[in-house]
Amino acid sequence: MRWMRSRKIKLLFLTCVAIMVSLLFAEILLRFLEFGQPLFLQPDPLLGSSLIPNLSGWFRSEGKAYIQINGAGYRDQERSVQKKAGVFRIAALGDSYLEALQVPMEQTITALLEKQLQPAEVLNFGCSGYGTAQEYLSLQHRIWAYSPDVVLVFFTVGNDVFDNCKELSGQPRPYFTLQDQKLVLDNSFLDSDFYHKHTSFLFQTFRILQKRSAIVQMAYRIQSQRTTARLLQQQQTLAQQYGSAGIELVDFTYQPPQPEGPALEKAWQITQALIHAIADETKQHNANLGLVLIPHCWQVHPNLEAREHVLKQLKVQDFSYPGIRLAQICSLKKIPILDLGPQFAQFSLEKKVFLHGFNGSGYGHWNSQGHQLASELVADWVRKLWVGQK
Numbered sequence: 001m002r003w004m005r006s007r008k009i010k011l012l013f014l015t016c017v018a019i020m021v022s023l024l025f026a027e028i029l030l031r032f033l034e035f036g037q038p039l040f041l042q043p044d045p046l047l048g049s050s051l052i053p054n055l056s057g058w059f060r061s062e063g064k065a066y067i068q069i070n071g072a073g074y075r076d077q078e079r080s081v082q083k084k085a086g087v088f089r090i091a092a093l094g095d096s097y098l099e100a101l102q103v104p105m106e107q108t109i110t111a112l113l114e115k116q117l118q119p120a121e122v123l124n125f126g127c128s129g130y131g132t133a134q135e136y137l138s139l140q141h142r143i144w145a146y147s148p149d150v151v152l153v154f155f156t157v158g159n160d161v162f163d164n165c166k167e168l169s170g171q172p173r174p175y176f177t178l179q180d181q182k183l184v185l186d187n188s189f190l191d192s193d194f195y196h197k198h199t200s201f202l203f204q205t206f207r208i209l210q211k212r213s214a215i216v217q218m219a220y221r222i223q224s225q226r227t228t229a230r231l232l233q234q235q236q237t238l239a240q241q242y243g244s245a246g247i248e249l250v251d252f253t254y255q256p257p258q259p260e261g262p263a264l265e266k267a268w269q270i271t272q273a274l275i276h277a278i279a280d281e282t283k284q285h286n287a288n289l290g291l292v293l294i295p296h297c298w299q300v301h302p303n304l305e306a307r308e309h310v311l312k313q314l315k316v317q318d319f320s321y322p323g324i325r326l327a328q329i330c331s332l333k334k335i336p337i338l339d340l341g342p343q344f345a346q347f348s349l350e351k352k353v354f355l356h357g358f359n360g361s362g363y364g365h366w367n368s369q370g371h372q373l374a375s376e377l378v379a380d381w382v383r384k385l386w387v388g389q390k
Contacts, residue, residue, distance in 0.1 A: 048173030061100030094154030098126025112375035131163030165267035297356035
């Protein structure tokens with residue numbers, strides 16, 4: 001009996017050693033193949049999510065860039081909260097287009113814009129998944145400490161309207177509703193299973209492990225892909241309800257809201273109220289506000305046939321509706337607005353280049369050329385409006 005027990009212990013020991021060696025080999029292999037990618041976001045009780053301060057690592061889901069998050073939790077160089085005398089400071093708010101994990105930091109629109117507007121400072125407060133509601137909350141509670149002279153809100157035409165409506169987005173994050181034409185905060189995400197799960201001790205332990213292990217990062221990446229696929233399926237189901245299967249729900253931004261889709265008009269009304277609230281907020285702090293419209297990739301595709309095909313799917317004549325409506329919203333508060341869509345569309349046709357996507361896909365976020373063109377257009381616009389004001 002003793003020899004059998006000894007044999008079992010030996011087999012168990014060898015099995016554990018084999019597993020450890022296999023895991024070590026897998027970890028080395030995954031790192032060699034540059035597969036690992038840390039989870040850059042953390043739960044945030046105010047905004048739903050925010051970037052993890054001082055985290056660094058490679059981003060490879062789209063494009064490829066080494067990411068360094070600063071001590072304040074933004075994808076930017078380290079910034080002093082106190083603004084130096086004589087400095088013209090711009091605060092840029094937006095979503096993943098502004099955060100720009102797809103390209104090196106020096107190729108992002110905010111870095112390029114700062115270089116072109118020297119000696120101005122352009123602070124990047126962009127974060128993946130943010131809608132206008134989170135940008136408004138950021139402005140109220142976190143950005144005024146930096147004393148910006150100008151606030152630029154980068155509005156992603158393709159999805160920000162939907163991100164502002166809980167019924168259409170469904171993501172666990174803060175929203176605003178309208179009651180008697182007044183914005184009312186809905187932060188019920190704090191009570192969601194998703195938020196409790198991601199703030200649990202177990203998940204916090206997982207976060208520590210995933211910062212250091214490519215295996216854990218791979219496991220989470222697979223799980224995230226499944227979650228994304230499920231959300232896309234939900235979006236497709238909603239799209240079918242609005243009468244067009246096969247296209248994403250957010251594509252309905254390019255159509256005037258239809259009677260069968262009352263949530264679309266509700267989303268636009270909330271968006272208008274949020275933009276106006278941001279305008280009032282900036283005025284109270286003696287700052288200036290500008291709205292920059294980020295076009296959808298199909299809107300500026302270098303192939304006219306591809307554009308026409310998408311327009312036919314969407315059952316519209318052109319991509320102009322969201323730009324026109326946002327211009328009307330801004331005119332009510334005299335907010336300067338810059339629509340990058342027309343100039344992006346013209347540039348891509350003339351140069352025959354993709355401004356979105358990587359490896360010739362043309363679909364996705366801005367590539368380095370997209371950031372470069374956007375920075376030049378925004379820089380010219382800012383110079384005409386505000387440079388020299390302090």
